[in-house]
Amino acid sequence: MKTRAWATSAADQLLAPFEIDRREVGPLDVQIEILFSGICHSDIHQARGEWGNSRFPMVPGHEIVGRVTAVGARVTKLKVGELAGVGCMVDSCRTCAPCGQGDEQFCQAGPAFTYNSTEMDRKTPTYGGYSRQVVVTEHFTLKIPAGLALQGTAPLLCAGITTYSPLRQWNCKKGDRVGVVGLGGLGHMAVKLAAAMGAEVTMLSTSRSKEADAARLGATSFALTSEKSTFKTLAGRFDLLIDTVSAPHDLNSYLGLLRPYGAMAIVGVPPKLEMHPFSLINGNRRLSGSSIGGIRETQEMLEFCAQHQIVADVEVIPAEKINMAYERMLKNDVRYRFVIDAATI
Ligand code: NAP
Ligand code: ZN
Ligand code: ZN
Numbered sequence: 001m002k003t004r005a006w007a008t009s010a011a012d013q014l015l016a017p018f019e020i021d022r023r024e025v026g027p028l029d030v031q032i033e034i035l036f037s038g039i040c041h042s043d044i045h046q047a048r049g050e051w052g053n054s055r056f057p058m059v060p061g062h063e064i065v066g067r068v069t070a071v072g073a074r075v076t077k078l079k080v081g082e083l084a085g086v087g088c089m090v091d092s093c094r095t096c097a098p099c100g101q102g103d104e105q106f107c108q109a110g111p112a113f114t115y116n117s118t119e120m121d122r123k124t125p126t127y128g129g130y131s132r133q134v135v136v137t138e139h140f141t142l143k144i145p146a147g148l149a150l151q152g153t154a155p156l157l158c159a160g161i162t163t164y165s166p167l168r169q170w171n172c173k174k175g176d177r178v179g180v181v182g183l184g185g186l187g188h189m190a191v192k193l194a195a196a197m198g199a200e201v202t203m204l205s206t207s208r209s210k211e212a213d214a215a216r217l218g219a220t221s222f223a224l225t226s227e228k229s230t231f232k233t234l235a236g237r238f239d240l241l242i243d244t245v246s247a248p249h250d251l252n253s254y255l256g257l258l259r260p261y262g263a264m265a266i267v268g269v270p271p272k273l274e275m276h277p278f279s280l281i282n283g284n285r286r287l288s289g290s291s292i293g294g295i296r297e298t299q300e301m302l303e304f305c306a307q308h309q310i311v312a313d314v315e316v317i318p319a320e321k322i323n324m325a326y327e328r329m330l331k332n333d334v335r336y337r338f339v340i341d342a343a344t345i
Pocket of ligand 3: 092094096097098106108
């Protein structure tokens, strides 16, 4: 099935209209008419070749919400007419140990990512959510709980799960002091989710102009990381830091903000991060990373968001503004996720 999309043909090119072919619906497949597709900073990193693994043409997009238009004969999870979501993965081997534990993102064969990847045949390229239709095997679809605004739900499929998962891994709970570093797409979800888990959230940002927003999103305090004094005033304060920053920054200063045995989870992907061993040794501090989340945990996150009425704060744009959205994100000018209205693709 031919479908419209927006693609880039090389790391130094802009995105432009493009046509792709989606496979016919197989017995376990779900065909989804995409309604909204979020723009993640990972789309920019990959569209611009910053991770060294880019394949072109590339149709980015892994924050997909849409309506089911066809299902294969053996599909039980979704019915035609229901809402469905797709996140960062569209398949995995389903037999290895991580797949068995619900960590499909760590599939030993390598998952099929939603774009800039291949299907499990390791030949067929995958194309992402900046398109009108997608066909995905049912295991990798998500059920969208009733009562959530759809525009704001799309970003939950990456920004939501990527911040929910480390909060759960580090057992974020009532009264914990959580610092969120960087107030963009991931950062604003981290603030909302940690606040809903009962944590006392501090926003650590380079943008003074975002202070009022941080409070509205659920942060009880705000500190400017561009001011050196912040790192003295808040030294040893936090149980957990979630680092969402996409650009180089000094890890050592942030680690100093943790209490002894406190943990920092890195989710942002700057080109590199450097750390001195004493930043961890002093205070037995823990440094960890976190990669999106498995399908079971993503569904759990969606239910949590429905229960707490959490969606992303979005600016809905037509497809012709994708390139402008990329430029604005690079200037920290996003409040707090761009979402493409797929009808304009
Ligand atoms: P985003 O919306 O562009 O937000 C990034 C934020 O980082 C900015 O809003 C800004 O916040 C802060 N920032 C930017 N430059 C900075 C600098 N030089 N120093 C300090 N802070 C700076 O990006 P996003 O979509 O949230 O993605 C963030 C990162 O997470 C990206 O690298 C992305 O690839 C990565 N990611 C990882 C995963 C995973 O599985 N681990 C999943 C999705 C995305 P302030 O204005 O508040 O400072
Ligand atoms: Zn993403
Ligand atoms: Zn596997």
